[in-house]
Amino acid sequence: QLQVVQTGGGVVQAGGSLRLSCEASGFAFSRYGFHWVRQAPGKGLEWLSIISYDGTKEYYADSVKGRFTVSRDNSKRTVYLQMNRLGVEDTAVYFCARNVGAVSAALVGWIDTWGQGTLVIVSS
Amino acid sequence: DVQMTQSPSSLSASVGDRVTITCRASQTVINYLNWYQQKPGQAPELLIYSASSLQSGVPSRFSGAGSGTDFTLTISSLQPEDFATYYCQQGYHTPFTFGPGTKVDMK
Numbered sequence: 001q002l003q004v005v006q007t008g009g010g011v012v013q014a015g016g017s018l019r020l021s022c023e024a025s026g027f028a029f030s031r032y033g034f035h036w037v038r039q040a041p042g043k044g045l046e047w048l049s050i051i052s053y054d055g056t057k058e059y060y061a062d063s064v065k066g067r068f069t070v071s072r073d074n075s076k077r078t079v080y081l082q083m084n085r086l087g088v089e090d091t092a093v094y095f096c097a098r099n100v101g102a103v104s105a106a107l108v109g110w111i112d113t114w115g116q117g118t119l120v121i122v123s124s
Numbered sequence: 125d126v127q128m129t130q131s132p133s134s135l136s137a138s139v140g141d142r143v144t145i146t147c148r149a150s151q152t153v154i155n156y157l158n159w160y161q162q163k164p165g166q167a168p169e170l171l172i173y174s175a176s177s178l179q180s181g182v183p184s185r186f187s188g189a190g191s192g193t194d195f196t197l198t199i200s201s202l203q204p205e206d207f208a209t210y211y212c213q214q215g216y217h218t219p220f221t222f223g224p225g226t227k228v229d230m231k
Contacts, residue, residue, distance in 0.1 A: 035220070045160075045168065045211050045222040059218040062125070095167055102156065102174065102215075110158040110215050112179065114167035 002026040002113055006096050009118035012086055016122075020081040022096030022115055030054070030074040033099035033107050036081050038092040039117075046092075050099060050107055051079065057107065064090075086122045093117040126150050126214050128223035136231040143199040145226045147212035150193070156216035157195045159188055162225075163208045171210075172197060202228070 008020035022034065036048040049060045051070045058070050069082045079096055096115040102108050127150040137143050147157065155175040160168040170179045172188035175195055185200040199206055207230055212223040 037222075044209075044225040045162075045213075047213070047220045047222055050218065050220065061219045097167075100173070107218070108156055108216055110156075110170060110173040111160070111168075111213070112170050112173070114169070117167055 004096055004098060004113055004115040006094070006115040006118045009094065009120050011121045011123060014087055014122055014124050016086055017082070017084045018086065018120060019083070020094055020096070020118060020120075022079040022081075024077050024079075024098065027098075029077040031104075033101065034070075034072065034079040035095075035097045035099055035111055036068075036070060037095045037097060037111075038090075038120075039095070040089075040092040043092075048094075049081065052107060059107070083120070086120075088122050088124050091120060091122045093119050125219055126153060126217045126221050128212055128214060128221050130210075130212060130223040130226050132226060133224065134227040134229065136229055137202050138231045139202055139204055141202045143202050143206075143228060145197045145210055145212075145228075147190075147195045147197070147223050148193055149195075149214055151217070152192045153214040153216040155191050156214060157188075157190065158213045158215055159186075159197045160211045160213065161206075161208045162211065168211065173215075199228075 049070045067085045072079045097111040098113040100112045157175045159172040162168040176188045209227045
């Protein structure tokens with residue numbers, strides 16, 4: 001059964017750091033890229049980052065570039081989002097999601113499976 | 125970055141209505157345009173990928189069309205479970221931006 005389970009999140013003070021984790025099961029994890037997407041309270045979806053199937057390519061939205069780092073450990077079937085220098089504007093539900101490439105191993109494509117989301121609250 | 129716009133931002137409709145949502149990209153995304161449905165408190169779900177391909181398990185009343193910069197999502201006969209927010213997303217240029225969303229509620 002295809003599943004993406006997120007852990008981490010919680011309350012952190014402004015300027016602090018937090019690491020989110022996303023563990024997948026039920027499919028060939030090392031063949032897929034993964035996205036991070038967030039949703040601030042009452043707002044729309046904001047794309048944050050993608051990591052390629054082998055971890056060699058990473059891309060970020062300008063809003064998090066230089067502060068957030070995506071990584072993965074294929075042996076643990078887990079993707080991570082390290083978030084540093086957090087500000088109140090980073091308060092949101094964060095989703096991890098599997099990328100399906102339009103062609104094998106491509107990042108161009110679509111998201112077909114989402115984690116349950118994890119809430120991050122940055123307090124001032 | 126590719127800017128995505130959606131219209132309308134919200135609409136009110138009745139069960140059985142035909143509903144069409146438009147998405148426009150600021151530059152061509154070829155056909156790498158995806159549609160997601162999100163209900164309150166839930167993760168989004170993929171409806172349509174590559175502009176017009178129906179995701180497995182999604183009812184056939186959902187359809188997508190378009191290419192280049194202009195795309196549409198159509199619900200042929202709105203059902204009670206379709207009241208939700210719909211997002212388009214381009215999957216061609218990084219950052220893979222989402223549209224602002226269209227909320228469909230009950231008239």
